[in-house]
């Protein structure tokens with residue numbers, strides 16, 4: 001007998017209007033004088049995220065970046081060719097103000113909630129253009145805090161521009177072959193050229209956003225006596241004298257160019273004093289880690305939207321999947337995990353907005369410092385778990401490439417690696433406990449109980465216990 005059954009795939013609807021958690025957040029947290037305008041913008045963005053941006057992201061993922069090392073006549077050009085979709089997603093990021101909205105601060109301390117809501121809707125349809133944006137935002141903050149007037153008027157203005165022709169993205173080049181978690185083995189040397197000018201020589205092993213116009217990077221300075229400093233210094237550079245060795249062949253994030261670079265006497269400018277690099281770059285990491293959490297929850301939301309819709313279309317044993325109590329319970333449990341992550345992440349976004357506008361109390365500043373690594377690691381791991389379950393919730397279709405579902409899981413893995421692995425961030429939290437009394441502050445604020453003794457072997461148990469209890473007490 002001829003079988004003419006074909007399964008309908010999952011559909012997305014306006015991703016703002018269909019998102020109860022986000023709509024509630026905006027109602028609750030944004031004062032009425034800003035709310036209408038923000039809701040209107042988010043509604044527009046929600047439409048694009050299930051329309052043209054989605055098409056552009058598919059185009060970008062199906063047309064991976066290519067490295068063209070030589071021109072027709074043998075000259076070394078090291079050009080990275082990216083897809084039309086990727087270029088369009090960059091323009092959209094500028095015009096929607098996905099970085100700019102945070103720095104215009106038109107909504108005062110609520111600007112970060114608005115801007116991160118934009119990012120949250122943008123990320124799952126951006127083919128990971130959110131990654132260059134994270135580093136762009138981090139660089140903007142570092143320059144705002146530590147840059148001189150020249151950097152502020154040149155780079156900061158471009159990083160926070162809404163004009164696609166003016167807009168710059170930034171790289172953040174820390175990882176070398178010797179290590180990403182431990183950058184003390186950095187072997188890039190900065191040779192002084194006079195004043196704050198240097199030339200950099202070395203290799204950077206993982207550089208995403210390789211097509212960016214500028215980057216912040218770390219190097220060891222050679223002093224006038226020819227001695228190489230132990231400490232690291234932070235440098236600003238606009239792309240020059242750089243060889244792209246190759247693009248990485250990765251598990252996911254296919255559209256994102258991630259390269260290995262040689263710095264061959266790259267002109268760069270020191271930011272801050274020599275040896276202050278790790279301290280200075282921490283302002284970048286605070287931002288990129290919160291971006292990571294926002295992208296993790298955006299990613300989870302997309303995976304859940306797809307499976308929840310599919311469950312209303314796919315039948316088994318005479319009923320739609322959603323009507324099978326066990327399938328429904330499985331999806332509800334995933335939704336609950338998402339909601340916890342959403343609440344936790346936007347709580348920190350709220351604190352970040354207050355800190356950046358001088359409205360955070362001392363306690364809030366300490367909470368922000370202590371919980372930023374925790375929210376990053378917590379949401380990254382939950383995202384992987386949720387995406388793995390979502391793949392299974394599609395049955396065999398979840399394992400088939402062109403349904404787009406396997407990509408969700410492959411891409412999710414990166415959230416727990418870049419910007420600090422789970423263990424490294426758990427240890428960072430322990431440092432905040434040791435040096436800044438973070439546990440006492442959190443205990444007083446959230447009534448924490450039965451936290452395991454904070455020591456290296458138990459660091460993971462400590463951070464997960466802290467995260468669960470903080471989330472429980474957030475209203």
Ligand SMILES: Cc1cc2nc3c(=O)[nH]c(=O)nc-3n(C[C@H](O)[C@H](O)[C@H](O)COP(=O)(O)OP(=O)(O)OC[C@H]3O[C@@H](n4cnc5c(N)ncnc54)[C@H](O)[C@@H]3O)c2cc1C
Pocket residue numbers: 171172173174175178179180181182206207208209250253258414417418419420421422423424427
């Ligand atoms: C797709 C992608 C893009 C990237 N883009 C960039 C970029 O643009 N710029 C950039 O600078 N980097 C980038 N990275 C690099 C990334 O930040 C590093 O890979 C990451 O920080 C880990 O460093 P590592 O690879 O050297 O691992 P290692 O440091 O070798 O870590 C290996 C394992 O050991 C564990 N470990 C290490 N030390 C300890 C310890 N003390 N206690 C317990 N466990 C420990 C880690 O948790 C990890 O599981 C990118 C990575 C990926 C995958």
